[in-house]
Amino acid sequence: MTGLARRVGLSLFGPLLAVLVALVISALVIALIGEDPIAAFRVMVDLGDSPSQQVQSIVVVLNRAVPLFLAGLAVAVAFRMGLFNIGVEGQYRLATVLAAAVGAAVVLPAPLHLLVIVVVAMVVGALWAGIVGVLKVTRGVSEVISSIMLNFIALGLASYLLTGPLRGSPPGASIITTSEIPGSGRVPSLNGLLTGLGLAEPRSGLYGFLLVAIVVGVVVAVLLKRTRFGFDLRATGLSPSAATASGVDARGMVVKTMLISGAIAGLIGLPDLLGSQYDYGTEFTAGLGFLGIAVALLGRSAPLGIALAALLFAFLDRAALPLQFADIPSSVVTIIQGTIVLAVVIANEVARRLALRSAERAGASAGPDSGVGDGGTPPPTSPDGGQRVRAGVPGDPQGAQA
Amino acid sequence: MKASARAMALLLAGSMALAACASDEPAAEGGGEGGGGAAAEELRVGLAYDTGGRGDRSFNDSAYTGAAAATDALGGELQELSPNDDASNRADLLVQLAEQGFNPVIAVGFNYDDVIAEVAPQFPDTTFAQVDGSNADGAKGDNVTGLIFAEEEGSFLAGVAAALKSESGRVGFVGGVESPLIEKFEAGYVAGAQAVNPQITVDRQYISPAGDFSGFNDPARGQIVAQGMFDGGADIVYHAAGGSGLGVFQAAAASGNRAIGVDSDQYLTVSDPALQAVIMTSMLKRVDNAVEGFINDYAEGNVEGATDVLNDLSTEGIDLATSGGFIDDIQSEIDQYKQQIIDGTVTVPTTIE
Amino acid sequence: MAPADSPADGQGTAGGDAPLAVELRRITKRFPGVVANRDIELRVRRGEVHAIVGENGAGKSTLMKTLYGEHRPDEGEVLVDGRPVQFRSPADAIAAGIGMVHQHFMLADNFTVLENVVLGSEPTKRGRLDVAEARRRITDISDRYSLGLDPDALVEDLGVGDRQRVEIAKVLYRDARILILDEPTAVLVPQEVDELFGNLAELKREGLTVIFISHKLDEVRRVADSITVIRRGTTVGTADPRTTTAKQLAELMVGAELPTPETRESTVRDTPVLQLVDVTVTDAGERPVVDDVTLTVREGEVVGIAGVEGNGQAELVDAIMGLRPLAAGRVLLGTDDVTAWSTRARREAGVGFIPEDRHRQGMLLDAPLWENRILGHQTRPPAVKGPFIDRRGARADTARIMREYDVRAPGPDTLAVALSGGNQQKLIVGREMSAEPRLLVAAHPTRGVDVGAQSVVWELLKDARAEGLGIVLISADLDELIGLSDTLHVMLRGRLVATLDPGRVTPEELGGHMTGARTTAGAS
Structure with a gap:
């Protein structure tokens, strides 16, 4: 149990160290531009004066965190099996525009209407990501390259659909949008829940999609940690060769994982779409897919960590406003976000080494008979003893023999 | 002229402070920078930028130039807010400015079309303007003026x-x-x-x-x-x-x-x-001219709302350098x-x- | 043999006038909760080959890391050429003339020999790589120590022995006078071992000092001038290889009798469990790497495959496991034609697998032991319940394996990376046996495993065989092959070129077949 506690501690250590390093660097930067770092941080954590402002601030943070969380999850699922899905951006944009159009076009009773929109978004996202998986297993195309390229195509396609066949806004309107989704396709806000808890009524609605996101997070956590499929996925991520030897069909896993990652990516735009926008337009929030990479990295690809990372990013995002009121440049927030992501890469490496050392000690203290494991930690080698750079992804000629 | 503008501003700021109190919990205003007190005399202009924010050497900066010129001339405070990187918090910018008692609140960019229509009705006592957004039909609310360009x-x-x-x-x-x-x-x-x-x-x-x-x-x-x-x-x-x-x-x-x-x-x-x-x-x-003109109009009490101010060649809001x-x-x-x-x-x- | 604290044996006095190349005095290295090295005493004379033997986990690696500057001892002194030194990093050790040839080669496959040798200490002329100078020095080193290296050959084209010589050249290129060789023979066949020992003799003649880490006692006795034995983290004695038998050495090492791989009576039954019929596997370039192989494994039979590495054994294993498609031929498991079956289906049908490279194919190093218990058995209890992982069941069964197979680790939650090679291997063997397979494919089951674990693995294989398990055994350890196999095939360039009686063949004869020097006709 102490070993478990230590591992949990170590897994928290990396992100915490990263946040700390980022705060120190940011404090230095703030001090350099002649502002008081302490005052700046105080402004950032100040949620407002009145209860309603405070609740509103929390709602703003939560509403921002929901899409970030989903984006982080989408990236993380692929990460966990060693796939780098950079295409989340294109997947959610295309999924959102099509889901918005379908949602506006169909007339159905409320729960069914909503379900149709969600399913369309997930299917579109999954199919778009599936292209990447299929290209990888059939043609050996690196998922990094193909997903970046598909981003461009997706953005262009979404733009074409929006300005062409799916256009719902009147000609001449500055913002081009799809038609509005009627009430039966919208997700009600959770403000009733907030007031029911005795909290002040916030000015904007807390996204009902928050609950969906939580469910998705739990499902992904269970899928990764508790199911055979999740085991195969993680095993492939840890060692494609060992997973293949254990009977995992690496090609199938690539496609399945991309489908799941894309399906989650399809959900990213829905909190905004179904909670406040009700249509997809030219001003629809872009870039969430890329932010998701940072969130997944910060959350170490674990659902709970991603939730915390999303909340942190959302919190920092909101903090940019009070900072500006206090005449501190809001770029401080951008600096903090950037340094966190950089620091997390470094801190993860430090934490990994500490974990390794702790594991070695644990192994060493196993029996009075054994010293430090002679096995040590030699890098994975190929059978001929020559060290190869490990591709880290299945589906390459070596990994996909099955 | 100047004195009257100040008096006007004082009046407006005072009424606005009252309005803010009314629209929020009574306890709220105590700790704020003060709806009343020293700040009450001043014109408090809120300026919400679009993507890129302040320092874009273009559009947003131009709006700032105009707003700064107006507040320099009239005296008063200018609060700018830049959105986050993906500009997903535009609505929040307007809400924050209005809540903190800034008046008028000027949104820069047509991307505010939807959110200003959402936010402005929540603050009926705040005067809004939107650069590049039309409100000739009043659809965005009676308190929104469109600053548009030919x-x-x-x-x-x-x-x-x-x-x-x-x-x-x-x-x-x-x-x-x-x-x-x-x-x-x-x-x-x-x-x-x-x-x-x-x-x-x-x-x-x-x-x-x-x-x-x-x-x-x-x-x-x-x-x-x-x-x-x-x-x-x-x-x-x-x-x-x-x-x-x-x-x-x-x-x-x-x-x-x-x-x-x-x-x-x-x-x-x-x-x-x-x-x-x-x-x-x-x-x-000349976004700067349009913004400056609007603030001056506001200070003089000449803003009607639900209208557009068209800047074109005749007003020199548009020209060739x-x-x-x-x-x-x-x-x-x-x-x-x-x-x-x-x-x-x-x-x-x-x-x- | 002499106790450690009186190192002045016959040879010790002979070298007394010259300072020792390396001397370690009372080295102690602690890790939290464990003393990895305790009061280590080591005296290596200049110009000798000094072997350090001990079981895996005895503390050899810790000791070598100390000597190579990878960590600092908590107590004790390191002397090089009679002067006390303190290494903060391997760079310091290299500067002091100490070089290390790792067991796992650190070579870039797509670079030439020259590029690999100079990598990290490139000679430059006005900021550019001075190829001419590098070539001159490498050729010089190669000639002087008879390494026979072609500076322009691509490393990926080289055999294991050549690669090792490249590693040695790398160290010599950095002007090492003291070479540490970590388990250098683990990956070599007998002929290559002979060549290596020839090279070591050259090094010795040039006055270089070699520290040779091994647990292959016969080899140690052949090559070493003196031997230091380590057990349980400390030096338990030194030995003169000329007067000490392998058996005595082994007893010093483990405090027990040396186990033998020899099987008892034959348990071969009639029912075949595995049949390969005209199996051909080709590489990417359509060249056959397994060429028309036909063999049968019966219940209770161990079929050994001998061969120099790279002659198609790995591909043959892949073909049996379904990891590689066949170009021609059929694979039958019992009476089922499994040629088109996936790896998972084959495993479910009762095939156990001990892969040759456990880090690459057998384990998830960064995962806990209980997850490693699941690996390869993702579809079968006790690891899973329906589509879900049965964590409790997996943990409990991991604990059972650890108990029954003597896997030394704190518990099922320990990361696999923390285990010594032997313990990892015991876990793998235990895991594969838990599923009660019909057929076991064992590739190099005792490679890199200490004597204790080796005997455990051998016993397990023997017991399983007696209960009717069919085993395909691939090994580079000829004693193991001869001792365990009921039938012994020799594989050369993808073909089965000879079938030998393990009861009569000697390791030397077998080695001759493996290199193609002998034919079946001449085997007698």
Whole structure:
């Protein structure tokens, strides 16, 4: 149990160290531009004066965190099996525009209407990501390259659909949008829940999609940690060769994982779409897919960590406003976000080494008979003893023999 | 005049403070910077930027210049807010400014269309304005004024200048993002060029498709697009591409051709002499004048709401820059067209056929 | 043999006038909760080959890391050429003339020999790589120590022995006078071992000192001038290889009798469990790497495959496991034609697998032991319940394996990376046996495993065989092959070129077949 506690501690250590390093660097930067770092941080954590402002601030943070969380999850699922899905951006944009159009076009009773929109978004996202998986297993195309390229195509396609066949806004309107989704396709806000808890009524609605996101997070956590499929996925991520030897069909896993990652990516735009926008337009929030990479990295690809990372990013995002009121440049927030992501890469490496050392000690203290494991930690080698750079992804000629 | 403005401001600020109290919990205002007290005397202007925020050397900065000029002259406070990187918190900017008691609150950019319509009705005692957003029909609320521009008129003159100066009979237009707003620039430019020379060829291209705002801030792609036009025989390229315009200038400088700037007098804003030399003129969109004018109107109590303030050639909200003296020789012809537009004898289209 | 604290044996006095190349005095290295090295005494004379033997986990690696500057001892002194030194990093050790040839080669496959050798200490002329100078020095080193290296050959084209010589050249290129060789013979066949020992003799003649880490006692006795034995983290004695038998050495090492791989009576039954019929596997270039192989494994039979590495054994294993498609032929498991079956289906049908490279194919190093218990058995209890992982069941069964197979680790939650090679291997064997397979494919089951674990693995294989398990055994350890196999095939360039009686063949004869020097006709 102490070993478990230590591992949990170590897994928290990396992100915490990263946040700390980022705060120190940011404090230095703030001090350099002649502002008081302490005052700046105080402004950032100040949620407002009145209860309603405070609740509103929390709602703003939560509403921002929901899409970030989903984006982080989408990236993380692929990460966990060693796939780098950079295409989340294109997947959610295309999924959102099509889901918005379908949602506006169909007339159905409320729960069914909503379900149709969600399913369309997930299917579109999954199919778009599936292209990447299929290209990888059939043609050996690196998922990094193909997903970046598909981003461009997706953005262009979404733009074409929006300005062409799916256009719902009147000609001449500055913002081009799809038609509005009627009430039966919208997700009600959770403000009733907030007031029911005795909290002040916030000015904007807390996204009902928050609950969906939580469910998705739990499902992904269970899928990764508790199911055979999740085991195969993680095993492939840890060692494609060992997973293949254990009977995992690496090609199938690539496609399945991309489908799941894309399906989650399809959900990213829905909190905004179904909670406040009700249509997809030219001003629809872009870039969430890329932010998701940072969130997944910060959350170490674990659902709970991603939730915390999303909340942190959302919190920092909101903090940019009070900072500006206090005449501190809001770029401080951008600096903090950037340094966190950089620091997390470094801190993860430090934490990994500490974990390794702790594991070695644990192994060493196993029996009075054994010293430090002679096995040590030699890098994975190929059978001929020559060290190869490990591709880290299945589906390459070596990994996909099955 | 000035005294009356101050009195007006005092009155407004006071009433606003009361309104803020009313619209919120009574306890709320105690700790704030004070709806009353010292600040109450001042004009408190809130300015919410669009993507890119302050320091974009374009649109947002221009709005700031106007707002700062007005608050300097009238006395008072100016609070700016930039959105986050993906500008997903536009609504929050307006809410925060209104909640903190800033009045008037000015939103910069047509992207505020939806959110201002959402937020303004929640703060009936705050006066809002939106740069580049129309509220002639009052759909966004009775307390919103649209500050709109006849970009097509200035672009028409840019087209006139380009056609008069072109030796190849081929000119170009680079748009930042495919959108109704930028299409206004394109339509005016094409019409102006064809008014001078019906046979002229106008190459037209957008950097990014609708919904992808990277085209306003991607000099590298701006350069590639413009270079393509110069390679194809165009000798003057007009850009309506925000920050990407820099790339257009670089392409012009590299190929020995010329370019036309947009929004501000870019001859004055670029620091590199090599680029200055290729900026033949700029289509001026005086966001600063519009914002300054609006604040002055507000201070004088002349804002009605649910209307548009149209800035065009007649109000000098739109113009063609002459810095550098490159178009001095054709100034009389340009002035002719200008007068015809103001008189209404020439109608400039706002959409492309 | 002499106790550690009186190192002045016959040879010790002979070298007494010259300072020792390396001397370690009372080295102690602690890790939290464990003393990895305690009061280590080591005296290595200049110009000798000094072997350090001990079981895996005895503390050899810790000791070598101390000597190579990878960590600092908590107590004790390190003397090089009689002078006390303190290494903060391997760079310091290299500067002091100590070089290390790792067991796992650190070579870039797509670089030439020259590039690999100079990598990290490139000679430069006005900021550019001075190829001429590098070539001159490498050729010089190669000639002087008879390494026979072609500077322009691509490393990926080289055999294991050549690669090792490249590693040695790398160290010599950095002007090492003291070479540490970590388990250098683990990856070599007998002929290559002979060549290596020839090279070591050259090094010795040039006055270089070699520290040779091994647990292959016969080899140690052949090559070493003196031997230091380590057990349980401390030096338990030194030995003169000329007067000490392998058996005595082994007893010193483990305090027990040396186990033998020899099987008892034959348990071969009639029912075949595995049949390969005309199996051909081709590489990417359509060249056959397994060429028309036909063999049968019966219940209770161990079929050994001998061969120099790279002659198609790995591909043959892949073909049996379904990891590689066949170009021709059929694979039958019992009476089922499994040629088109996936790896998972084959495993479910009762095939156990001990892969040759456990880090690459057998384990998830960064995962806890209980997850490693699941690996390869993702579809079968006790690891899973329906589509879900049965964590409790997996943990409990991991604990059972650890108990029954003597896997030394704190518990099922320990990361696999923390285990010594032997313990990892015991876990793998235990895991594969838990599923009660019909057929076991065992590739190098005792490679890199200490004597204790080796005997455990051998016993397990023997017991399983007696209960009717069919085993395909691939090994580079000829004693193991001869001792365990009921039938012994020799594989050369993808073909089965000879079938030998393990009861009569000697390791030397077998080695001759493996290199193609002998034919079946001449085997007698």
